[in-house]
Amino acid sequence: MKAWIGAAFAVAMALPAWADVAPMGDDGLYKEPWMRDTFKDLREDLAEANAEGRRLVLFVEQRGCIYCHKMHEEVFSLPDVAEYIEENFFVVQINLHGDTEITDFDGESLSEKAATRKWRVLFTPNIIFLPEEVPEGAAAIDAAVAVMPGAFSKGTTLDMFTWVEEKRYELDNGEDFQRYHARRIQERDDGNFD
Template identity: 75%
Template sequence: MKLIWMTFLGLLFAPVLAAAELGDDGLHKADWMRDTFKDLREDLGDANAEGKRLAVFMEQRGCIYCTKMHEEVFSRAEVSDYIRDNFFVVQLNLHGDTEVIDFDGEVLTEKAAARKWGLLFTPSILFMPEDVPEDKTAQSAAVAMMPGAFGVGTTLDMFTWVNEKRYELDSEEDFQRYHARRIQERQNGSTD
């Protein structure tokens, strides 16, 4: 009984950071998000120079699912620390007018980029490879996309799966199988 109570208290008081503040554009601003010129080729070069993976977050003002992710998932130390240590994050606004330069060289507004890439829902996260051919768009080059709000385990597993380049591995463990295995390992108390 004591172990159950201690586990409950541990979960209740797990390290949680303050939720990201809202910027002037109404989007949540986490300290691990980069303020760039939104030239994706340049951002990819900067990410590579830091030994990190580029992730493009598409969010929008008033998005309840974006708020959920920032308040309940990205505010968790294990998630925010992992993102900060391994990813170069560029945030875009689904309805924004800031110019973005896509990997194929096209200059367009954030909202036009969202349409071009077929992103309809927020949050959506595009995970980029370390090298993108000049004829590719962000959407066509992405090694994975996380469409929507998910819990801590799923989010951390997706970021880990991308960071470890498991999409390249010559095995049958796609993300769904990887995630199922990780869930089982967490339930068994093994996270190695």
């Protein structure tokens, strides 16, 4: 019995401190404290984000997604990442297979699952970054300034959020996200290509 307790303690001590994952909602999706519960009228969400001086971002996730779990466990739970997102972004979570009604920027009202099909989202997580102004009649995916499809490590994730927040997609300096990210890796000089 003592050996079992000792082994359990050793395993618990080996887990990283950031292994805490946000609570899960009734829909089976992780609910970070910085996610917004809205009526999912994207025009209203954009107006509210702008009023707060934040950027609107859509997190498309699904129940049972191991890559979503990985992002919530290993990236979004890190204090510096969570703080950066909370301070700079207005996050609306979208369920890939959900039935909650969304009103897209073009005025079309449809279920989450129909909207994600319209936006050509095939897998999760998929993070869609929106500009501060969306052209009239544009759908969310057509207005997006960047899309982050898939699970990435802390460095890549934070670099993408920073690149969008700093509006580097507008700069005519020849530094697209890949060049920006490569430069940030060198500046961090951590030897990891994350």
